[in-house]
Amino acid sequence: MHILCLEQGGWMEPATYSTRPSMQIRFDGKTVVVSGAGHGFGRCIAETFVGLGARVFGCDLSAAELAETAKAGISTEVVDLTDRAAAAAWIGKVEQTTGGAIDVLVNNAGGVAGQEMRPIEEVMDADWDRIFAVNIGAAFALSRAAAAGMKRAGSGRIVNISSGAGLAASLTGIQAYCSAKHAVVGLTRQLAHELGPFGVTVNSVAPGFIRSNPASEKQWAGYGEAGQKALTERIAMKRLGTARDIASAVVFFASDLAGFVNGQVLAVDGGK
Numbered sequence: 001m002h003i004l005c006l007e008q009g010g011w012m013e014p015a016t017y018s019t020r021p022s023m024q025i026r027f028d029g030k031t032v033v034v035s036g037a038g039h040g041f042g043r044c045i046a047e048t049f050v051g052l053g054a055r056v057f058g059c060d061l062s063a064a065e066l067a068e069t070a071k072a073g074i075s076t077e078v079v080d081l082t083d084r085a086a087a088a089a090w091i092g093k094v095e096q097t098t099g100g101a102i103d104v105l106v107n108n109a110g111g112v113a114g115q116e117m118r119p120i121e122e123v124m125d126a127d128w129d130r131i132f133a134v135n136i137g138a139a140f141a142l143s144r145a146a147a148a149g150m151k152r153a154g155s156g157r158i159v160n161i162s163s164g165a166g167l168a169a170s171l172t173g174i175q176a177y178c179s180a181k182h183a184v185v186g187l188t189r190q191l192a193h194e195l196g197p198f199g200v201t202v203n204s205v206a207p208g209f210i211r212s213n214p215a216s217e218k219q220w221a222g223y224g225e226a227g228q229k230a231l232t233e234r235i236a237m238k239r240l241g242t243a244r245d246i247a248s249a250v251v252f253f254a255s256d257l258a259g260f261v262n263g264q265v266l267a268v269d270g271g272k
Helices: 040-051 063-070 084-098 125-153 175-198 214-233 243-254
Strands: 031-035 055-060 075-078 104-107 156-161 200-207 265-268
Touching: 031 040, 031 084, 031 125, 040 055, 040 063, 040 104, 040 243, 055 063, 055 084, 063 075, 075 084, 084 125, 104 125, 104 243, 125 156, 125 175, 125 200, 156 175, 156 243, 175 200, 200 243, 243 265
Parallel strands: 031 055, 031 104, 055 075, 104 156, 156 200, 200 265
Antiparallel strands: none
16 A cells, blocks of 8 residues: 655655555554644644545644645544534544544644743743643543543544653753643553553654654754754664654554554654
8 A cells, every 4th residue: 555645845755554465554444533634744644544545534723734634535624622622522523424433543733832942930821831732632632532432432543642852851942842742641651541441542652853844844944054963963863754754653553563552652763
């Protein structure tokens, strides 16, 4: 099965998900929900699942970006996930549309909410709360809404996109972002224990630094040539990752190959 994902500078050669026929990864007849699907990781993840046969639903705040995502055959809707009632309503709408539980929930929405590093004494309450709302709050709201259906079905996959900032100090220097991504890891581990008895696994992908959206491009530019070289040299593979690398890790967690993998955090960072 060939998959195309938009990468830095254009479309890359297709990835191939196949070993022997009995191990081919497919999601035919499965319902996959991806938050933050307007660009970057979210769009690539959504496109990947479509390529593997899934029926995919994506949400974001930007109607213009979602319009591009929809071109790949993804059902899209503008949803403000900081409104937990709206998040729950979207999950309910997807379940009503498909007539069943969600099979795979990818909590990808998040980010720094347009903020930059400031000393802790200059951080405003509203800025702190906004980052928590779009990262851990959104993951909580969508997981809570999808859990009941998954439990009734006796199966399901939740994959949370955390970050290297959920495992160590953040390159962004933004205190709330680092704290929120650590919370995403905690939510992953707790829900794995809570939902595991019902056949639902909960895992997390923790990307390293990847140029996948306007915020990461701005951060990359801010390093300057010397800083960019130093960052790349600290990676064992001596290159930055791509959105497709993250999508591939999500596909693994969502597949039958990871049926007994639960509560785990997979760092996709090239060996930082």
